[in-house]
Amino acid sequence: MRTLPFFPHAAFEQERAATLEMIHQVGLDPAQRFTLGPAVAELERVISQETGAGHAIACASGSGALALAVAAVGIRPGDEVVVPAFGCQPIAGMIVQRGAVPVFADVDPRTLVLDPAAAEAAVTSRTVAVVPTHIFRTMADMPRFRAMGLALVEDAAVAYGASLNGKAAGRWGDAGVFSHAQFKPLGGIGEGGIVVTDDNEIALRCREQRGDGMDELTARFLLRRRTGFTERMRRKAEISARYNKAFAPLAKEGLVTLPPQGQFSHVYALLTDRRDELARHLRDRGIGSHVYYPTPLPQQQAFARFAGGARFPNAEAVGRRNLAIPVWPGMDDAEVSRVIRAVTEFFGGRSSGDISG
Amino acid sequence: MGDAASSWRVRFFDGRDSFRAEWPGIADQVNRVFDNDKFAHGKLTVEFEEAIRRYTGARHAVGVNTGMDALYLILRAVGVGDGDEVVVPAYAPLSSVAVVRRAGATPQTAVSPRTKAVLGVHVFAPVPDVVGLRRIADEAGVPLVEDSTQAMGMRHNGVHAGLFGAAGALSFAPGNTLGALGDAGMVITDNAEIAERCMRLRHHGRTGEVPGHASDVSSSSAMAGMNSKMDEIQAAVLLARLGSLDTAIARRREVTAHYTKRLSGIAGVQVPFMPEDQVWSTFVMEAERRDDLVDYLIRAGVQTVVPALVNQERLLALPVYPDLKADDIDHVCDTVAQFYEGGQA
Numbered sequence: 001m002r003t004l005p006f007f008p009h010a011a012f013e014q015e016r017a018a019t020l021e022m023i024h025q026v027g028l029d030p031a032q033r034f035t036l037g038p039a040v041a042e043l044e045r046v047i048s049q050e051t052g053a054g055h056a057i058a059c060a061s062g063s064g065a066l067a068l069a070v071a072a073v074g075i076r077p078g079d080e081v082v083v084p085a086f087g088c089q090p091i092a093g094m095i096v097q098r099g100a101v102p103v104f105a106d107v108d109p110r111t112l113v114l115d116p117a118a119a120e121a122a123v124t125s126r127t128v129a130v131v132p133t134h135i136f137r138t139m140a141d142m143p144r145f146r147a148m149g150l151a152l153v154e155d156a157a158v159a160y161g162a163s164l165n166g167k168a169a170g171r172w173g174d175a176g177v178f179s180h181a182q183f184k185p186l187g188g189i190g191e192g193g194i195v196v197t198d199d200n201e202i203a204l205r206c207r208e209q210r211g212d213g214m215d216e217l218t219a220r221f222l223l224r225r226r227t228g229f230t231e232r233m234r235r236k237a238e239i240s241a242r243y244n245k246a247f248a249p250l251a252k253e254g255l256v257t258l259p260p261q262g263q264f265s266h267v268y269a270l271l272t273d274r275r276d277e278l279a280r281h282l283r284d285r286g287i288g289s290h291v292y293y294p295t296p297l298p299q300q301q302a303f304a305r306f307a308g309g310a311r312f313p314n315a316e317a318v319g320r321r322n323l324a325i326p327v328w329p330g331m332d333d334a335e336v337s338r339v340i341r342a343v344t345e346f347f348g349g350r351s352s353g354d355i356s357g
Numbered sequence: 358m359g360d361a362a363s364s365w366r367v368r369f370f371d372g373r374d375s376f377r378a379e380w381p382g383i384a385d386q387v388n389r390v391f392d393n394d395k396f397a398h399g400k401l402t403v404e405f406e407e408a409i410r411r412y413t414g415a416r417h418a419v420g421v422n423t424g425m426d427a428l429y430l431i432l433r434a435v436g437v438g439d440g441d442e443v444v445v446p447a448y449a450p451l452s453s454v455a456v457v458r459r460a461g462a463t464p465q466t467a468v469s470p471r472t473k474a475v476l477g478v479h480v481f482a483p484v485p486d487v488v489g490l491r492r493i494a495d496e497a498g499v500p501l502v503e504d505s506t507q508a509m510g511m512r513h514n515g516v517h518a519g520l521f522g523a524a525g526a527l528s529f530a531p532g533n534t535l536g537a538l539g540d541a542g543m544v545i546t547d548n549a550e551i552a553e554r555c556m557r558l559r560h561h562g563r564t565g566e567v568p569g570h571a572s573d574v575s576s577s578s579a580m581a582g583m584n585s586k587m588d589e590i591q592a593a594v595l596l597a598r599l600g601s602l603d604t605a606i607a608r609r610r611e612v613t614a615h616y617t618k619r620l621s622g623i624a625g626v627q628v629p630f631m632p633e634d635q636v637w638s639t640f641v642m643e644a645e646r647r648d649d650l651v652d653y654l655i656r657a658g659v660q661t662v663v664p665a666l667v668n669q670e671r672l673l674a675l676p677v678y679p680d681l682k683a684d685d686i687d688h689v690c691d692t693v694a695q696f697y698e699g700g701q702a
Contacts, residue, residue, distance in 0.1 A: 020384055020388075024384075032531070182395070
């Protein structure tokens with residue numbers, strides 16, 4: 001029985017030979033283009049087409065894309081920008097790098113994404129923008145943020161391929177941002193990011209500022225990995241649906257599952273007061289897990305000076321209670337059952353009805 | 358400038374012959390990346406950092422995404438920020454100036470009370486008077502930071518470029534003396550504190566992370582940073598190529614010696630100085646009627662580049678790379694000679 005790591009092992013193994021061939025081709029390319037060449041242009045064309053965005057601009061990383069978008073929508077040094085208190089560092093870090101001021105707002109305790117009411121309450125006369133982040137398998141409430149009338153940067157770093165009300169993730173903001181690092185939905189063999197926008201001016205500013213941008217090799221690999229993308233995402237959604245169904249009866253034991261919103265299943269996280277015990281229980285059974293963002297951004301040393309000691313009870317609670325369990329396309333049904341059994345057993349429940357798949 | 362691959366007889370950069378020779382070693386290293394199953398900021402990055410420490414003699418080396426990111430992180434790490442000033446050469450590359458601005462500072466050409474750092478730039482020119490620069494920085498009580506992005510392999514009195522002051526930025530862009538197949542850069546320094554800050558800043562200011570090792574808890578940040586990780590495949594290529602760097606530099610010296618011999622007598626051309634230290638990432642000469650010469654070279658199938666400098670009206674970079682063949686060098690020189698001596702007004 002193999003261990004089930006949280007991050008999939010050897011997910012690119014079947015691409016090894018093809019990648020070596022790609023590197024060989026890039027090295028012997030008669031045009032000797034290594035960055036921002038024809039493969040990057042083709043990737044941008046494909047991403048525009050798949051999302052329906054007027055423009056796609058590839059760059060060196062998801063954080064780099066966020067930095068480009070933040071500057072291009074007109075956020076200036078000294079401006080206030082509302083960001084979620086629960087999430088990954090770039091949401092605040094790229095605002096700070098711009099010289100602007102991140103203003104933290106709490107997240108919804110059920111969906112873990114930025115709470116629109118909290119965001120509205122954080123707005124002052126100096127606020128110019130809001131940056132909601134899609135988390136795990138939930139898109140932020142984009143229609144509400146759209147209605148705030150501020151510049152809107154959509155952090156869709158983990159949500160490539162998601163959609164809400166028929167509109168692709170990334171398209172709800174004045175600019176939207178995707179990451180294509182190894183473990184992202186459309187993950188690559190290095191760092192890479194993309195900004196999408198319908199605004200010609202924003203697109204132009206992103207293009208002017210992106211520097212050397214994305215490597216040709218990264219773009220070639222991502223183009224190749226689009227094959228099978230839909231099937232991989234379908235499998236992740238299927239596993240998530242099995243988890244949801246199996247764990248629903250455990251609600252009375254204090255296990256909370258998250259409502260999907262936006263039709264994507266990047267990360268499957270559970271909420272429980274017994275988080276650390278559950279992680280140990282799973283580890284003892286050869287099942288990996290991951291705790292996301294245990295310390296809310298405003299409590300991290302890097303960003304505390306922007307929070308003025310304010311508290312964010314939902315972000316703190318989610319940080320204490322979340323545990324993400326394996327959900328990767330290569331898991332077979334028996335392995336999914338094994339995870340279900342281990343979680344169910346921990347909460348003292350019976351899992352006999354859950355393993356049928 | 359048409360970019361159809363077939364239209365150039367002499368490309369500005371062409372590393373295909375070297376790549377063919379190096380391919381088995383590159384493939385071996387890339388296979389190790391797949392074995393390790395981590396594609397950025399992993400074990401090969403750490404190995405390459407160690408290899409660069411050995412090669413340059415630096416105590417610390419921090420692998421990042423580009424040479425310009427390396428310079429930006431150094432400026433941040435030595436405390437340059439909003440409202441500060443950085444002294445830059447009057448004859449500076451636009452890229453160095455842009456990095457100073459990116460850090461929120463204003464580039465100046467003289468020391469003032471707001472000066473936070475002095476930037477020395479080793480570009481196409483000979484190694485600048487680093488001792489003099491160091492003295493200016495010391496007198497002002499600020500660090501000397503080196504843009505050594507075109508100086509991999511360059512030593513002056515035995516000290517590798519980038520190590521004369523507080524820290525130096527290296528670039529492994531494809532056309533450089535040590536080139537990747539995409540972007541990669543590195544900070545080198547003997548200062549542990551600067552190295553530590555750069556290591557944090559390159560990955561969102563996170564603490565307690567070990568490249569190549571997955572953690573089961575997301576980390577916290579001690580300072581607002583960015584994402585500037587080195588791709589493992591680029592580290593693989595660079596590890597495979599480092600062993601032939603000295604040979605590649607020797608070959609570049611032969612090419613530029615050939616250029617100098619053929620071009621130095623031509624009225625209208627001023628060839629660069631030939632200090633022994635120079636590694637010749639680029640060969641930049643001064644040329645009268647430069648733009649006409651560029652067009653003339655294009656018609657002869659020679660691709661050149663106008664360096665992006667603050668002050669560049671007469672400057673032109675000729676192709677220089679290890680794979681450049683003798684008859685191609687002659688073709689470039691013949692074309693330049695014809696332009697100036699053959700009545701091509």
